Amino acid sequence: MNRTVEPRENFELSDLNTLHVPAVARFYQEVHTAGELAEALEWARNNDVDVLILGGGSNLVFNGDYQGLVVRICIRGCSWERVLGHEATLVLGAGENWHEAVLYATRAGYRGIENLALIPGTAGAAPVQNIGAYGVELCDTLVSVTALDRHSNTLVELTNKDCHFAYRDSLFKQSPGRYVITEIHLRLSREKPMQLGYRDLEEYLGDRPHEELEPIDVAEAVMAIRRRKLPDPGMIPNAGSFFKNPVVSEATFVKLKSGYPDIVGYPQIKGVKLAAAWLIDQVGWKGFRNERVGVHNRQALVLINHSAGTGRDILELADRIRESVKERFGVELEMEPGIVG
Ligand code: EPU
Numbered sequence: 522m523n524r525t526v527e528p529r530e531n532f533e534l535s536d537l538n539t540l541h542v543p544a545v546a547r548f549y550q551e552v553h554t555a556g557e558l559a560e561a562l563e564w565a566r567n568n569d570v571d572v573l574i575l576g577g578g579s580n581l582v583f584n585g586d587y588q589g590l591v592v593r594i595c596i597r598g599c600s601w602e603r604v605l606g607h608e609a610t611l612v613l614g615a616g617e618n619w620h621e622a623v624l625y626a627t628r629a630g631y632r633g634i635e636n637l638a639l640i641p642g643t644a645g646a647a648p649v650q651n652i653g654a655y656g657v658e659l660c661d662t663l664v665s666v667t668a669l670d671r672h673s674n675t676l677v678e679l680t681n682k683d684c685h686f687a688y689r690d691s692l693f694k695q696s697p698g699r700y701v702i703t704e705i706h707l708r709l710s711r712e713k714p715m716q717l718g719y720r721d722l723e724e725y726l727g728d729r730p731h732e733e734l735e736p737i738d739v740a741e742a743v744m745a746i747r748r749r750k751l752p753d754p755g756m757i758p759n760a761g762s763f764f765k766n767p768v769v770s771e772a773t774f775v776k777l778k779s780g781y782p783d784i785v786g787y788p789q790i791k792g793v794k795l796a797a798a799w800l801i802d803q804v805g806w807k808g809f810r811n812e813r814v815g816v817h818n819r820q821a822l823v824l825i826n827h828s829a830g831t832g833r834d835i836l837e838l839a840d841r842i843r844e845s846v847k848e849r850f851g852v853e854l855e856m857e858p859g860i861v862g
Pocket residue numbers: 653654655656719721751760761762763764765766785796797798799800802807819820821822857
């Protein structure tokens with residue numbers, strides 16, 4: 522049953538973003554169904570205010586207050602569809618917690634998303650930046666998403682191909698504001714080989730015979746690796762990787778490599794992807810902190826709000842890091858989280 526859409530006013534958002542920076546929404550509404558979502562969007566149109574769609578708040582930086590309507594997607598649901606042989610489709614409401622969904626699927630013996638354990642955020646936010654870790658990306662298993670198309674005001678089904686997935690990129694980033702994801706559909710398998718080749722994972726698994734590993738064993742290994750290197754946003758406010766790994770041309774890579782023989786690069790179909798963490802580490806920012814914000818001391822890609830930092834503090838630090846990397850290596854770093862305000 523749809524509840525009435527009656528936005529709250531002047532709502533504090535610091536608990537709803539994992540960087541824990543202060544920001545106030547002029548209007549705030551939680552929606553639990555696609556119908557409520559449509560109503561909230563209509564309310565915003567009628568009142569002539571902008572809309573910000575919020576999932577787990579783990580991939581954005583509030584640079585001040587938000588003057589429009591913040592719509593928090595709380596659409597639940599977790600069920601299996603089209604169970605055929607060793608394959609099945611997992612259907613997740615956009616408001617489901619991503620990590621809980623990974624545990625649910627892997628405990629049921631299904632493979633495909635075990636490497637994506639412990640990524641913060643919601644299922645509906647996962648396709649936006651095409652979450653990825655340890656050699657797996659969401660687009661490897663996603664068959665389709667259901668979304669509200671704000672142009673036609675109807676629910677549409679977008680296939681994997683429609684979503685234009687790339688490294689940390691998708692249609693939802695390319696056409697910001699057009700689609701609001703309500704549900705995602707993942708094709709998982711009980712038999713598909715798992716991706717165990719990413720260096721950290723391979724090292725962690727050591728001599729364990731791969732044929733004996735269940736998906737939950739791999740999810741647990743990923744969780745242990747992440748806990749060792751990445752701060753838990755529940756304890757230390759952060760937004761995961763703050764920069765994308767930049768892709769440079771092969772010629773640029775060869776030039777960089779001659780000056781910096783240890784530079785970390787992964788060949789792509791076109792160009793070479795550099796490890797942004799390595800670049801930031803080299804220019805000395807890893808472990809930096811001032812009284813409010815800093816850079817994690819075990820993963821240079823992660824910016825941290827140590828104590829009462831604001832979005833502006835975080836963005837100023839990000840700019841200083843980008844400038845140092847640009848100056849030393851001539852490489853532009855692109856921010857991963859979206860900036861609001
Ligand atoms: N490195 C450094 N200094 C550091 C950290 C790493 O020199 O402080 C070097 C490592 O030695 C390694 C290389 O950088 O050779 C890559 O490091 P890592 O394997 O930790 O991965 P990453 O490229 O830094 C990416 C994702 C992470 C994901 C890991 C594992 C991006 C922007 N980040 O990080 O995603 O967990 O791979 O797959 O692609 C996230 O998006 O929030 C996130 C944490």
